[in-house]
Amino acid sequence: MTKSGSERKSYELISGLTKASGLFMLLLLAAPIATRPCAAQALRKPPSVAVTAPVVQTQHGRLQGVSEGGMRIFRGIAYAEAPVGGWRFRSPQPVQPWQGVRLASAFGPKAAQVAGGAVQGEENCLTLNVWAPATAAANSRKPVVVWVHGGAFTGGSGSDFNGAVFAQRDDIVTVSINYRLGSLGFLYLGEALGREYRESSNCGLLDAIAALRWVHQNISAFGGDPARVTVMGESAGAKLVSAVLVAPAAQGLFQQVILESGAVQSIRDTLTAATVTRRLLEELHLPADQARQLLTLPTATLLQAQAKIASGPGGLQLFGPVLDGKTLPTPPLDYLSQPNRTPVRVLMGTNREEAGLFINMWPTLTSPNREVLTALFGKNDSHVWQAYTAAQARQAPEQAWLSVLTDYLYRLATYRMAQTLADTKHPVWLYRFDYQDNEGQRPVHARELGYVWNSLPGTPASASSAKTEGQQLAEQMHTQWVQFIRTGSPSAVWPRYTASRQIMVFDSVSRALPLTSPYEDPAFPVQGFVL
Numbered sequence: 401m402t403k404s405g406s407e408r409k410s411y412e413l414i415s416g417l418t419k420a421s422g423l424f425m426l427l428l429l430a431a432p433i434a435t436r437p438c439a440a441q442a443l444r445k446p447p448s449v450a451v452t453a454p455v456v457q458t459q460h461g462r463l464q465g466v467s468e469g470g471m472r473i474f475r476g477i478a479y480a481e482a483p484v485g486g487w488r489f490r491s492p493q494p495v496q497p498w499q500g501v502r503l504a505s506a507f508g509p510k511a512a513q514v515a516g517g518a519v520q521g522e523e524n525c526l527t528l529n530v531w532a533p534a535t536a537a538a539n540s541r542k543p544v545v546v547w548v549h550g551g552a553f554t555g556g557s558g559s560d561f562n563g564a565v566f567a568q569r570d571d572i573v574t575v576s577i578n579y580r581l582g583s584l585g586f587l588y589l590g591e592a593l594g595r596e597y598r599e600s601s602n603c604g605l606l607d608a609i610a611a612l613r614w615v616h617q618n619i620s621a622f623g624g625d626p627a628r629v630t631v632m633g634e635s636a637g638a639k640l641v642s643a644v645l646v647a648p649a650a651q652g653l654f655q656q657v658i659l660e661s662g663a664v665q666s667i668r669d670t671l672t673a674a675t676v677t678r679r680l681l682e683e684l685h686l687p688a689d690q691a692r693q694l695l696t697l698p699t700a701t702l703l704q705a706q707a708k709i710a711s712g713p714g715g716l717q718l719f720g721p722v723l724d725g726k727t728l729p730t731p732p733l734d735y736l737s738q739p740n741r742t743p744v745r746v747l748m749g750t751n752r753e754e755a756g757l758f759i760n761m762w763p764t765l766t767s768p769n770r771e772v773l774t775a776l777f778g779k780n781d782s783h784v785w786q787a788y789t790a791a792q793a794r795q796a797p798e799q800a801w802l803s804v805l806t807d808y809l810y811r812l813a814t815y816r817m818a819q820t821l822a823d824t825k826h827p828v829w830l831y832r833f834d835y836q837d838n839e840g841q842r843p844v845h846a847r848e849l850g851y852v853w854n855s856l857p858g859t860p861a862s863a864s865s866a867k868t869e870g871q872q873l874a875e876q877m878h879t880q881w882v883q884f885i886r887t888g889s890p891s892a893v894w895p896r897y898t899a900s901r902q903i904m905v906f907d908s909v910s911r912a913l914p915l916t917s918p919y920e921d922p923a924f925p926v927q928g929f930v931l
Contacts, residue, residue, distance in 0.1 A: 456538070458618045461498040466505045470534040471567050474622070475527075475559075476508035479614035480607065482524040483580065488695055489589055489600040492526055492610040510557035511581040512699050514707065521557070523584060523699055528611050531563035531574040536623025543886050544624040546615060546654070547576040548608060550635030550846070553666070553719040554582045554710065565853050570882045573624035575615055579607035579640070583680060583706045584699075586719040588673030592681070592691035601673050601722035605643050612644070612653040629654040630885045634849060636720075638662025638748075642817070643721040645744065646735040647728055656745035656888060658881065660852065661754060661845060664732035665813035665928035666720030672778070673722045675931040679709045713762050714775035716809075717929035733820045733926055746821055747884050749831030749903070750814050755805035756844035768801045777808065779930045783923055784808045807919045810845075813928065815918040822897050829890055830897040830915070834907040837870045851906070854878035869908055877906055 454472040455464045465474035480492035487493060508527030513520055536542045545566055549556040558576035566572040579585060585604030589597035599606060616626045631654045633641040639662040644650045646664065678688075683705040686693055694702065710718045721728060730738075759765045764772045768788060773781040784804060791800035814830075821828045833848040841847065850856045851874040858871075867875070880890040894912060895902040901915040 454532075455501060456621045458621055459497075460495050462501045463504040464501050465530075469564060469568055471564060472532040472534075472536070472622070473563075474504040474530045474532075476506055477504050477528050477530065477614075478508070478526060479528050479577070479611045480526040483526060483584075483603070483607075484523050486695075488523065488584070489587065489593075489597055489603060491599050491603065491606045494610075495614075507557075507559040508578065510559065511578050512584060512703060513551075513555045513581055514703065515555060519700065523580075525578045525580065526607055526610070527558070528575055528577040528614065529558055529563065530619075530622050531567035532622045532624075533567050533571045533573065535571060536573055538623060539620050540623040541620070541625035541628070542571060542573045542623050543628045543630070544573045544575065544615065544619055544626070545630045545632055545885050546612065547574065548579075548631065548633035548637035548641050549576070550633065550637040550662075551581070552716055553586055553604065553636045553640070554706075554715065556581075556636075561853065562855075565855060565878075566882070566885070569854075570886075572882065572885055573619060573622055575611075575619070577608065577611040579604045579611070582710070582719055583702060586673075586721065587680065587694075588670060588677050588722050588724075589691070589694070590670065590724065591674050592677055592688060593694075598724060599727055601668075601670075601724055602643075602727040605640060605647065605721045605727060606649075608640055608644055609647060609650045609653070612650060616653045627655065630656045630658060632658035632660075632881075632885075633662065634660040635662055635846060636666070639664070639666040639720060642732070643667055643728065645746075646730070646732040649727065651742070654744075656747075656884070658884065659746065659748035659814070659817075660848060661750050661810050661814075663748070663813040663817040664926065666717060667728060667732050668720055668722050668927060668929065670722060670724065672927070672929065672931040676709070676718060680705055683708050712775065713758065713765055713772055716758070716776060731926065733816065736817070736820045736826075737824055739824070741824070743826045745827045745884075745888050746818075747829045747831070747881070747890065748814055748818060749833065750806075750810045751833040751845060751847055752843040753802055753806060754810045754845040755802055756842055757846065758809075759802065759805070760844075765805075768797060776805075777929055780808075780924060780928065783921060787921060808921075808924065809928070812919055812921065812924065813926070815915075815920065816926065818897050819918070822899075827889070828897040829884070829894055830903040831894075832903055832905050834905055835870070835873055838868075848877070848906075850874065851877040852881055873906060873908070873910070876910060880904075 452467050453464055454467060455462055463474055465472055478495050509525050510521035511525040512523050547561060549558060549560055558578045563574035563576055567574045580603050586601055588601035619626055631641050638659040641657050641659060642664045645657055770785050773784050777784055788800055788804045791804050818828050818830050833843050836842050854874045856871055856874050884890045894904045902912050903915045905913050
C-alpha cells in the first residue's frame with residue numbers, strides 16, 4: 401500500500417498544524433539533553449516595560465504576562481516544582497510561594513523528548529500557558545478549556561497549538577499544559593524500586609491532575625470560572641484525559657471533557673508495565689538489582705534506551721498510565737459504572753480511517769501481517785488477526801486491514817466508553833469525522849484537528865470572504881466544540897448518545913445518523929496492549 405500524493409499532503413498538513421513536535425513525533429524518540437536543575441520559571445526583577453503589561457495575583461505570587469492581539473497571555477507558568485534530582489519518577493510537588501513578580505512571557509521548556517532526530521526539551525518542564533480574552537477581568541467567570549496535547553505519550557508540548565483560537569475568537573479562557581513523557585512520565589518502578597516509587601508509572605497523569613488543581617485554584621484571577629472547566633485532548637492527550645476522568649484525585653477539578661480519538665485503552669496493568677521496565681533495563685544493560693541507577697542516569701542515556709525499545713509501531717501503545725492501585729485504583733470502565741457519581745459531560749469520537757495515518761507512516765504496516773500486530777497489541781494480537789481474517793470475506797484486503805486496525809486501535813474503545821457513560825446517565829455526545837476534501841486528503845488520525853481548531857491553511861481573514869467546503873466544515877465543527885465548552889452541550893441538531901445510538905457524522909453534509917451496530921469484540925480486553 402503506497403502513499404499517494406494526496407495522502408502525503410494530508411500527513412504534511414497535519415504535521416504542520418502540530419509544528420512537527422506533537423503527535424507526529426510518535427516514534428522519533430532519540431536522546432533528550434541532560435537535565436538542567438534550574439526552576440521552570442525563573443524569579444527575576446521585571447525590566448522596564450510598557451504599563452499595559454498585564455500582572456495577575458495567583459495563590460503563589462504575582463505573574464507578569466504580555467498583551468497580544470487584545471488578549472492577556474501568560475506563558476511558561478510553573479504549576480509544580482521542577483521534577484529533577486531526587487524528584488525524578490516522583491509525584492509533582494506544589495509550587496512554593498514567591499515574592500516579587502515572575503515573568504510569564506515565554507513558553508517553558510517542553511518535556512524531554514526527541515523530534516525529527518533532534519534532542520529537545522528537558523526534565524524541568526511542568527509549566528502551563530494561559531490565553532485570557534480581552535474581556536476576561538478577574539472573577540468575570542468565563543468558560544475555561546484546558547488543552548492536553550497528544551504524541552503517543554512520548555512527544556509534544558502545550559505550546560504546539562495556539563490558544564488564541566478559542567480565547568480571541570470565542571471569549572474562552574484557554575490553558576495548555578506540559579506533562580512528563582515516556583519513561584520519565586510512565587515508567588513503572590513499584591517492583592524495581594519499592595513502594596516509594598509506586599506512583600512513578602503515573603507521573604504524567606499526576607502532572608495533568610496537578611495542572612488542573614492549579615487551574616481550579618487560580619483561573620479566576622485570569623477571568624475564568626473554575627466551575628466551568630472543560631478538559632480537551634486528542635490521541636494520547638484524549639487517553640490521558642480519560643485517565644484523569646477515572647482518577648479519584650481529579651474529581652471536582654473539571655465539569656466536562658472532550659476526547660478526540662482516545663479513551664481508556666492505554667491504561668495498563670502492572671504486569672505489562674513491569675515488562676516494559678525490564679525491557680528498558682535490559683537495553684541499558686542494568687540488572688534488576690541495579691535499577692536505582694535509573695534515578696541518576698543522564699536524561700540522554702535514559703531516553704536513548706527508550707527510543708530503541710519504542711521504535712516503529714511497537715512504540716504507539718508502549719507507554720501510558722497504569723492501574724497501580726493508588727492513583728488509578730479501579731479498572732476504568734468499572735469506575736465509570738459506579739452509581740451515584742457526579743455526572744460529567746463528555747463529547748467524544750473518532751475519525752473514519754484513523755489507522756490510515758500509521759499505515760502510510762510505517763512500512764511494516766502497509767501489508768497485513770501478524771508480526772506487526774504483536775508489536776501493536778502484544779498478547780491481544782490474535783483477536784485482531786482473527787477479525788482481519790473475517791473482514792476479508794466482506795472487503796478487499798487493504799480496506800479490511802484499514803478498518804480492523806481503526807477498530808482495534810480507536811473505535812472499539814471509544815464505543816465501549818461512550819456506552820458505559822450513557823448507561824450510567826452521563827451526558828455523552830458521539831461523533832465520527834468522515835470528511836475527505838477535494839484534494840483527496842482522507843479522514844485519518846488527527847485529521848480533524850484543523851477543523852476543530854478552525855485553522856485550515858488559507859482560512860479567510862473575514863467573515864465576508866468566500867469559503868471553501870472544508871472551511872465551512874471547519875467553522876461548523878469549531879462552533880459545535882465552542883458551544884459545548886460554553887454551555888455543556890453542542891447544538892440541538894446533535895443529539896445525545898442514548899439507546900437510539902445517534903451520532904454526529906461530520907462530512908460535506910453533516911448530519912446525525914443512527915449507529916446501527918457499534919463495533920464490539922467481547923473477547924478483546926479493555927486494555928489495548930497487553931504483555
